[in-house]
Amino acid sequence: MNAADEILDIVDENDRVTGQAPRGEAYARGLRHRCVFIQAKDASGRIFVHRRTATKLVFPSLYDMFVGGVVGTGESYDDAALREAEEELGVTGLPRPAFLFKFLYDNGSGQSWWSAVYEVRCALPVRPQVEEVAWHDFLSDEELSARLGEWEWVPDGLAAWERLRAHRG
Template sequence: MQKYEDEILDVVDEHDAVIGTASRAEVYRRGLTHRCTFVLVRDPQDRVFVHRRAATKGYGPGAYDAFVGGVVGTGESYAEAAVREAEEELGVSGVVPRRLFNFLFSESGFSWFCDVWEARWDGPVQPQAEEIDWHGWLTDAELAERLTEWEFVPDGLEAYRRYLSHRSDTPGQ
């Protein structure tokens, strides 16, 4: 089994075009721009799946997030990564996410493209224990309140802010 830091990622330029590959460890060490997926999952009651990241995570350990997702592997499409990450982190199969938008996130000299998706899930979940310490389904109002009380990962917080803006700008959302 490949170790986490040995995973190979696509390195991209400022236009999200692939310009090479590197191990995850090298991407993080050198601050190379790469790709990630973010999937906001809603249940039949329109609640959002929110979780606290495991304390062992390299980025945002112990912080909360309204998205499941992660890095896009080399040669993998955003769509493939969105499905893979959602299914791995929720412990399910059959997730069908819908793509919403993409943006470049930068923080402390690091940057990555964030491809944002939304999915519906109407069954039980069994979150990946090594990724998620706690999870719950929150209404939009409950999530809005928690955003002021809990520490959320910065990229997820920015993605959620953009998600709300996208949702208000898109009829029928």
């Protein structure tokens, strides 16, 4: 199945399901849906950072400090977080990501999505999906902070990063 054909739950401003639509239609029409963001850290506490492939439907070729994606129809945030983390990191047997918080992301152009933020420790060797990840590495907090002003980041991931930093105080 093409990613644009994946069926998503469409939700209201209170995150209640109001219908379903294919991903491509949800994006094109600005229909509110659900996403998960998972901060993956290695055994040393470094953060998994990657550059998205040029073929991604949203934010192609931009950098991200989260793995994640859309929540499928009828799927829970928790199940989507584990599925997306294992898919994007290319691992199996990952511990269930820990839920941190949820927020409504708004891109300022009439599109918004509910965003659940998680964290997970990945001590396994990663083999990221070549269809999703063009480049990856684990960066320390200092290395990541230094890159924030240098690289072009996905805007929703940057919003989640800022909220995560505030959440951790």
